[in-house]
Amino acid sequence: xxxxxxxxxxxxxxxxxxxxxxxxxxxxxxxxxxxxxxxxxxxxxxxxxxxxxxxxxxxxxxxxxxxxxxxxxxxxxxxxxxxxxxxxxxxxxxxxxxxxxxxxxxxxxxxxxxxxxxxxxxxxxxxxxxxxxxxxxxxxxxxxxxxxxxxxxxxxxxxxxxxxxxxxxxxxxxxxxxxxxxxxxxxxxxxxxxxxxxxxxxxxxxxxxxxxxxxxxxxxxxxxxxxxxxxxxxxxxxxxxxxxxxxxxxxxxxxxxxxxxxxxxxxxxxxxxxxxxxxxxxxxxxxxxxxxxxxxxxx
Amino acid sequence: xxxxxxxxxxxxxxxxxxxxxxxxxxxxxxxxxxxxxxxxxxxxxxxxxxxxxxxxxxxxxxxxxxxxxxxxxxxxxxxxxxxxxxxxxxxxxxxxxxxxxxxxxxxxxxxxxxxxxxxxxxxxxxxxxxxxxxxxxxxxxxxxxxxxxxxxxxxxxxxxxxxxxxxxxxxxxxxxxxxxxxxxxxxxxxxxxxxxxxxxxxxxxxxxxxxxxxxxxxxxxxxxxxxxxxxxxxxxxxxxxxxxxxxx
Numbered sequence: 001x002x003x004x005x006x007x008x009x010x011x012x013x014x015x016x017x018x019x020x021x022x023x024x025x026x027x028x029x030x031x032x033x034x035x036x037x038x039x040x041x042x043x044x045x046x047x048x049x050x051x052x053x054x055x056x057x058x059x060x061x062x063x064x065x066x067x068x069x070x071x072x073x074x075x076x077x078x079x080x081x082x083x084x085x086x087x088x089x090x091x092x093x094x095x096x097x098x099x100x101x102x103x104x105x106x107x108x109x110x111x112x113x114x115x116x117x118x119x120x121x122x123x124x125x126x127x128x129x130x131x132x133x134x135x136x137x138x139x140x141x142x143x144x145x146x147x148x149x150x151x152x153x154x155x156x157x158x159x160x161x162x163x164x165x166x167x168x169x170x171x172x173x174x175x176x177x178x179x180x181x182x183x184x185x186x187x188x189x190x191x192x193x194x195x196x197x198x199x200x201x202x203x204x205x206x207x208x209x210x211x212x213x214x215x216x217x218x219x220x221x222x223x224x225x226x227x228x229x230x231x232x233x234x235x236x237x238x239x240x241x242x243x244x245x246x247x248x249x250x251x252x253x254x255x256x257x258x259x260x261x262x263x264x265x266x267x268x269x270x271x272x273x274x275x276x277x278x279x280x281x282x283x284x285x286x287x288x289x290x291x292x293x294x295x296x297x298x299x
Numbered sequence: 300x301x302x303x304x305x306x307x308x309x310x311x312x313x314x315x316x317x318x319x320x321x322x323x324x325x326x327x328x329x330x331x332x333x334x335x336x337x338x339x340x341x342x343x344x345x346x347x348x349x350x351x352x353x354x355x356x357x358x359x360x361x362x363x364x365x366x367x368x369x370x371x372x373x374x375x376x377x378x379x380x381x382x383x384x385x386x387x388x389x390x391x392x393x394x395x396x397x398x399x400x401x402x403x404x405x406x407x408x409x410x411x412x413x414x415x416x417x418x419x420x421x422x423x424x425x426x427x428x429x430x431x432x433x434x435x436x437x438x439x440x441x442x443x444x445x446x447x448x449x450x451x452x453x454x455x456x457x458x459x460x461x462x463x464x465x466x467x468x469x470x471x472x473x474x475x476x477x478x479x480x481x482x483x484x485x486x487x488x489x490x491x492x493x494x495x496x497x498x499x500x501x502x503x504x505x506x507x508x509x510x511x512x513x514x515x516x517x518x519x520x521x522x523x524x525x526x527x528x529x530x531x532x533x534x535x536x537x538x539x540x541x542x543x544x545x546x547x
């Protein structure tokens with residue numbers, strides 16, 4: 001009988017974790033579910049520390065202002081703090097930064113530092129190299145330098161920059177024939193589409209261009225000159241990627257308008273991942289390049 | 300004399316208005332740029348965009364809504380206002396494409412221009428200080444019933460980049476219901492652990508960060524201690540998450 005009673009008491013708890021309905025109810029009203037429950041296993045900092053001595057937080061909080069500023073600078077170096085360096089270790093941002101740092105070290109997340117923690121924080125920041133923007137990282141990886149038979153003499157930054165520029169120019173020169181052929185082919189397709197009064201691969205591949213053409217046609221305008229300038233070219237995950245800025249003239253009687261679009265595609269027959277953007281939407285063009293993992297041979 | 304005083308007063312009022320519209324310089328290390336590294340690259344590094352005469356960033360606010368962004372840069376002779384309008388319009392478009400947010404949020408998420416020409420144009424305390432994203436958790440119990448939980452996830456670092464990222468899940472009423480960790484084990488992939496309602500519901504599994512359309516998101520697949528499947532999606536509104544990953 002007692003065994004049955006125990007079973008009756010345990011059953012709802014056992015059933016709880018498995019029932020989708022209960023999980024949904026607990027999600028909506030967590031207070032009803034977590035009351036009296038054991039601490040979350042993934043929050044060790046919340047576990048009771050009955051026998052542990054009280055940690056010393058006052059020493060660091062009452063330390064001289066330069067020391068407190070130094071701690072904020074250390075947090076900033078470690079990307080944990082972006083607020084002012086004012087020595088206020090009890091500001092919201094500083095407490096949060098300390099908490100983030102403690103969390104990353106599996107320490108109790110208190111937002112306050114004990115003296116050993118303060119030392120560890122400063123030491124960690126001192127070991128972190130200052131991050132600098134590497135200009136060479138903006139371009140695709142340059143071809144590897146030929147192995148030197150003898151130790152190379154030390155070069156100045158200006159020499160290194162010149163060498164980098166020379167490599168970039170060489171790489172672009174090598175890419176130019178293919179890039180220009182791809183851009184010429186696009187312009188031919190755009191002209192053919194206009195000549196066929198809205199029929200052809202250019203419209204099928206570039207929906208944005210087809211819409212622009214249809215709008216102009218509805219407004220009684222015809223297509224005039226089409227000129228392109230290569231914006232970027234390089235290897236991407238799907239093949240050679242091209243982005244080309246195209247200026248398209250439209251005319252009606254004596255008036256003319258010019259419209260700028262960036263055409264982006266992966267070379268192939270048919271073109272892949274083709275998209276047309278407004279020239280103003282630089283962010284979208286750059287996002288397209290990122291999505292295609294374009295390694296520029298042009299810039 | 301009166302006219303001169305009026306002029307001085309007008310200048311002072313105008314000056315104050317301008318001063319009120321700026322809330323300090325933006326910095327590459329600000330949370331918004333750490334949250335969206337691609338944008339940071341364009342805003343601060345990429346020579347094609349960083350040197351634009353005008354640039355602007357728009358995100359949905361309040362801060363927990365800022366899981367998408369839009370940045371715009373001068374092309375041709377665009378004015379600062381036109382660049383801001385482009386950013387705002389693209390932000391609205393992105394939100395509209397992702398669909399309704401009502402299952403995840405109980406606040407009205409609205410796009411606003413937050414940075415213009417390297418200065419904040421909203422108070423700093425309105426800016427997100429950590430990463431947020433809509434989250435959906437799907438769980439199938441041993442009877443085949445499926446729970447669909449929708450809320451907001453918040454975390455302090457970049458999932459998939461930082462070695463270990465702790466996160467919390469709030470329900471639409473803003474109550475914290477789950478905690479967990481993502482542990483990076485490879486390129487944008489690793490393991491996750493989830494713990495809800497004080498340990499009464501928990502699971503572990505693997506996750507992957509996915510980039511691109513419809514929005515960058517994290518998809519985690521795992522199981523509870525009793526082997527029942529769990530799917531967790533961070534970064535897609537509930538309806539989109541259900542449509543994409545809801546068939547658990």
